[in-house]
Amino acid sequence: MTKVSLRNIGAHKLRLALTVLAVVLGTAFIAGSMMFTNMLERTFDSAVATQYKNADAVVEPGEDSSSVPADAADDITKLPTVERANLVGSTTIVAATTDETAIQTRQGRASAAVYYGPDDNVALAPEIIEGRAPEPGNTPAEAVLNANGAEFYGIEMGQELIIVDTGGRERYTVTGFYDDETVQETSLSFLLPEADYREFYVAPDTVPGLLLAGPEGTDPQTLTDEIASAHPELEVRTGEVAAEETSKSVREALSFVSYFLIAFGLVGLLVGTFLIANTFSMIVAQRTKEFALLRALGASRGQVTRSVLAEAVIVGLLGSVLGVAGGAGLVALIKQVMQRYNMDLPAGGIGFALDTAIVPIVAGVIVTVISAWAPARQAGRVQPVEAMRASESAAPQPLRKRTLAGAALIAAGIAAAVGALLWEDGATADRASLVGVAAVAVIAGIFLAGPAMSLPVVPPLGRLIGAPFGTVGRLASTNTQRNPRRTSATAFALMLGIALVTIIGMLGASMKHSVDTVAENEVGAEYVLAGPDMAAFPIPRDLMERLPEVDGVGAVAAYTEAAITVDGEYSATLGEFGSTTVLYGDPGDLITLEMAEGSSSLDGNTVIAPRAWAEERGWKVGDTVTIAAPGISPLTVEATVGGIFEESSMLPAVVVSADAATQILPPGAVNIIMLGVSGDGTVDSDQLRANLEAEVKQDIVVQVKSKDDISGEVLDLIDQMLFILYALLSLAVVIAVLGIVNTLTLSVIERRQEIGMLRAVGTHRRQVRIMIILESVQMAFFGAVLGVLLGLGLGWTFLTVLADQGLEQIVIPWGLVAQMLGGSVLVGILAALWPANRAAKTPPLDAIAD
DSSP, X not given: OHHHHHHHHHHOHHHHHHHHHHHHHHHHHHHHHHHHHHHHHHHHHHHHHHHHTTOSEEEEOOTTOSSEEHHHHHHHHTSTTOOEEEEOOEEEOEEEOTTSOBOOOTTSOEEEEEOOOTTTOSSOOOEEEEEOOOOTTOSSEEEEEEHHHHHHHTOOTTOEEEEXXXXXXXXXXXXXXXXXXXXXXXOEEEEEOHHHHHHHHSOTTEESOEEEEOSTTOOHHHHHHHHHHHOTTSEEEEHHHHHHHHHHHHHHHHHHHHHHHHHHHHHHHHHHHHHHHHHHHHHHHHTHHXXXXXXXXXXXXXXXXXXXXXXXXXXXXXXXHHXXXXXXXXXXXXXXXXXXXXXXXXXXXXXXXXXHHHHXXXXXXXXXXXXXXXXXXXXXXXXXXXXXXXXXXXXXXXXXXXXXXXXXXXXXXXXXXXXXXXXXXXXXXXXXXXXXXHHHHHXXXXXXXXXXXXXXXXXXXXXXXXXXXXXXXXXXXXXXXXOHHHHHHHHHHHHHHHHHHXXXXXXXXXXXXXXXXXXXXXXXXXXXXXXXXXXXXXXXXXXXXXXGGSTTEEEEEEEEEESOEETTBOXXXXXXXXXXEEEESOGGGTBOOOEEEEOOOOOSXXXXXXXXXHHHHTOOTTOEEEEEETTTEEEEEEEEEEEXXXXXXXXXXXXXXXXXXXXXXXXXXXXBOEEEEEEOSSSOHHHHHHHHHHHHGGGSSOEEEEHHHHHHXXXXXXXXXHHHHHHHHHHHHHHHHHHHHHHHHHHHXXXXXXXXXXXXXXXXXXXXXXXXXXXXXXXXXXXXXXXXXXXXXXXXXXXXXXXXGTOOSOOOOXXXXXXXXXXXXXXXXXXXXXXXXXXXXXXXXHHHHO
């Protein structure tokens, strides 16, 4: 029986290739996902290892501080057990040419850090490949720059640059270029002498942290314990521990990327599962005589079943191994594509490791065997007498049990979805989980009840589509009706892919509508001034005083966030960190607020809050609240609730006045993130923008944007996200299309006699091609309709549950729906071309003789 299985696989190479391809596509994505994450982890591990290489101890601020006192740092560096000490620190900056034109770093970043030469560096000194090392105390300051970044942005040796940070501006002269493969070419990484770095970017009497190395033979743990006992207020770790903990946090951050990609790989494998199961079912049906003959020769049921499973193991193993190779190719392709769009990934190979091969191979084999289990058991049940039958493939199979089970699952899924909608008091996460359960139940139900559902839909659809083609059209309709299981299974894979695309399309359309609505209805300012990447870089504080003097400027308000609490609560929290919105001026000049009580003005020690926030805490206008900065300052200040406003998407929680915040925070701790400006009516909008741009040109980091500019940036981000999701989901659609090709090809092989008879009685080759194409279009269109209906239903339910997250209005992307329905017809035609051509070439007499 083992020989029979192996020879059977070898004798049907086309059938083998089609089945293996389904496994390859699913496992390639899982393998590629794991390799991609592994590659990123290796890159970061390498960077971390380089950073802490040769470091015996790492000294960092304690829990209640953001820096190390300079006197403590001096004490530590003077210890006889410390030979070399390096300052640890990096400051985000914006670089500009001397004519004040900012260098836009796109997907990269610009930063300044400390340069140490080979004799002074605790870790590895950067290799200067051109020019010389920077020297301290010069004006302008000297710095070396990563060579790949200098080449990318056209920065030359000896060039003078303006460097802006949150505290002001400096000037650098580039004295050399260094090589560092961990720095992307789209980033600018300046290294300058320690004295200059401390003068420009470190607060007086502090240092950000220290890397320490002792004389040869120093025990890192002994040195760490010595420093920790003398300075218990600081965090002191060995270099090895610091590297391990940093790598661990990086891996945890990257795990999301891994889970996200693997989730789409599993979707592809799930769709592939139905394709594999469908393929094996057809193979078993075609080989009924073969199995019956084996049974007549003495093979037991178990032997026949095991022979089919053995074939599945071989197919799964072969497909998974090829899938791992495909995954490696996928990673290489991603790197090339990202490089083309100036998003270079650091050099780190393709991330291949033992686990990136074993996991996809095991998953692929298991999925293939599970998919083949039911067909294998069906093969074992073949009776010897069936070898004498003339035909068996079209024998009807009862659908009653699976239809009832499917209907029950669909009903349970709908009930779960309705329950999620009615459970208005439940947590959003719990309600969304219930929708997920509903989705699984409905999908499983459609898979089981699909054959029965296809009977009243596909034949009439087939007659409608085939009407212009006469008898050939009617034949195509009859063929899809004869085997509803096959029709449904083939359409199901496409349905699943299109349902996911529909859900993502609804999410994207609703998000876009929400952004447009907020920008149109809630942004009150005529222009918004912010740093690069919309508030990622703070802007100069003196703008609040300068802007009112600009011609045409009326009201000015500023937005920022600070780590302060109001009655012990932050506006927003992320893990153990929290922040509260702080506003300068009247927020009504920046954001359109509908006041329920009091005023939106934030003069003096004042807070304002949304109605829901205030009611939950029992606040009324005139009440007193306490503002504090835990972990930063021991001071507190009393503030008055000055106003309560209706719900706002832009201000969902309490807002504190800048006057109150600055009383408890250290000087310079509150950076302005965004400024809103409205005109006074004396100049038109275009002139106001020109005046604002002229005023902030010297600041380099400030960009002037209209409401349309802001919403356009957000919409571009949404489009990028959707593009990535559609690209990933396209894998499932590709597998589904291959499923149609597979089904039709096997169907043509199975119906060889029938097609030969049609040719013998006068059917032209062109007519045979049309018949096969029409069958494909029927199945593809049926799958698309089911997918759209399922996607719209699940998408609407899911977005309704997420209404309190800002997606209040659900938008159906009718254009996308029309494209998918029209595209399904095209998919049906393209998928049928090869099988149809193969059917048309069937020799009539040879086929009848078979």
